[in-house]
Amino acid sequence: MSGQPAQPVIDTHVFLRDGDKILFSQRGGPYGRGRWHMLSGKLDKGEPLPVGAAREMYEETGIVASLDHLRLVQVVHHRQGRDSERIGFFFLATEREREPVNKEPEKCLALEWFTLHELPEDVIEYPAAGLHGYLEGKPLSTEPGW
Numbered sequence: 001m002s003g004q005p006a007q008p009v010i011d012t013h014v015f016l017r018d019g020d021k022i023l024f025s026q027r028g029g030p031y032g033r034g035r036w037h038m039l040s041g042k043l044d045k046g047e048p049l050p051v052g053a054a055r056e057m058y059e060e061t062g063i064v065a066s067l068d069h070l071r072l073v074q075v076v077h078h079r080q081g082r083d084s085e086r087i088g089f090f091f092l093a094t095e096r097e098r099e100p101v102n103k104e105p106e107k108c109l110a111l112e113w114f115t116l117h118e119l120p121e122d123v124i125e126y127p128a129a130g131l132h133g134y135l136e137g138k139p140l141s142t143e144p145g146w
Contacts (some may be wrong), residue, residue, distance in 0.1 A: 006079070011088040012053035013127055015073065015134060016063070016096065020116045022131075023100055026059065026109040027124070034109065036120040037127050040088070053091040056085040060108065061100035069095040074130045075141045090130040 015038055016023040024036045041056035043049065049072070054065040086099035102111050114120055116135065123131065131141045 006085065008085040008087045010043040010049075011040055011086055012043055012049060013038045013088050013090045013130055014053050014057045014065070014070070015090060015092050015131070016057065016061070016100070017092065017094045017125055018113065021113040022084075022116065022119075023061070023118055024112055024114055024123075026112070028105070028107050028109040032124045036123045038090075038131065040127065042070075043089075049089050050091065052091075053089070057093065060102075060104055061111065062103050063093075063096050063098065063100055065093050066095060069093060073140075074134045074138075076126065076130045076133070077141065077143045078126045078129065079143075080126065086126065088126065088130055090127075090134060092134070 016120045023039065025039055027035050029035055039057050039060050039140055043052040050067045053070055054067060057063055057065050069094055070091045072089060073092045076088040076090070078086045078087055078088065100111055102108050129142050
C-alpha cells in the first residue's frame with residue numbers, strides 16, 4: 001500500500017425503467033464503442049450525486065428527472081486497469097413525462113428499451129456489475145476488478 005489517498009473517477013448511472021423495460025445507450029465513443037451501457041456520466045466537481053444523475057439523464061435523453069423520483073440502488077467500486085479506479089452510483093428512475101431522444105449522437109449510436117428478460121448481451125462490464133447487482137437484489141455495493 002502506498003498510503004496515497006484514492007482519486008477515483010465518480011460516475012452516476014441511471015436505470016430508466018418503464019415497467020419491465022430499461023433504457024440502454026449504445027456507446028459511440030472510443031471506449032466500448034458499439035457496446036451497451038446505461039445512461040451515465042462523470043460527476044461534476046461540487047455536484048450532489050442525484051443532481052449529477054439527473055443532469056446526465058437530461059443531457060443524454062432530454063428527460064427531466066425529479067430528484068424525488070431518483071433512488072440510489074447500487075454502488076460499484078471498479079478497478080479499471082492498474083492505475084485507474086471508478087466509483088459508480090446507480091440510480092433508479094421510473095417517472096418521465098416524455099419519450100427519450102438521443103441528444104448526444106456523437107457519443108451514442110442508439111437508445112433502446114430492453115425487457116428485464118431479454119437484456120443486451122454486450123453490456124460493458126463495469127455498468128453490468130451495477131445492473132446485475134440491482135436486478136438480483138445484491139447488497140448495495142459491489143467491487144469488480146479488485
